[in-house]
Amino acid sequence: MSAHPGHGTAGTRDVAGPRVWGDMTVEVALSVMAAARTGRLVVCDEDGQRVGLVTRARLTAVRDSLGYTDRIRLRDVTDGNGLLALFS
Numbered sequence: 001m002s003a004h005p006g007h008g009t010a011g012t013r014d015v016a017g018p019r020v021w022g023d024m025t026v027e028v029a030l031s032v033m034a035a036a037r038t039g040r041l042v043v044c045d046e047d048g049q050r051v052g053l054v055t056r057a058r059l060t061a062v063r064d065s066l067g068y069t070d071r072i073r074l075r076d077v078t079d080g081n082g083l084l085a086l087f088s
Contacts, residue, residue, distance in 0.1 A: 017042050022051065022075035026059050029074055033059075043074050 018032055019042045029041060039056045054074055062068060062077055 017053075019044050019048075019050075020074065021046070022073065024074050025070065026063055026068075026072050026074065026077070027070055029054065030056065030059050030063065041074075 017038050017040050018036045020029060020032060022043055022045060024032075033039065033041060033056050040053050042050055043052050043054055045051050054077065058077065062072065
């Protein structure tokens with residue numbers, strides 16, 4: 001679970017921000033955002049390919065929800081319709 005610079009494949013060049021993996025927990029992702037002084041992260045799959053973005057506002061809402069546990073990973077974050085909310 002590490003953050004990577006915002007360079008790499010063509011799919012990530014158009015989006016600035018640290019790159020992280022989907023298995024990162026919400027708490028760690030929020031810490032990475034704070035350290036990087038950014039409001040969003042580029043989320044990548046196991047192959048390093050961009051699968052979406054996640055914002056500080058979205059992660060804060062997840063962390064503050066009643067069903068939150070410290071085991072929730074970025075890949076588990078949904079938009080309420082069962083869809084990954086990484087692009088919100």
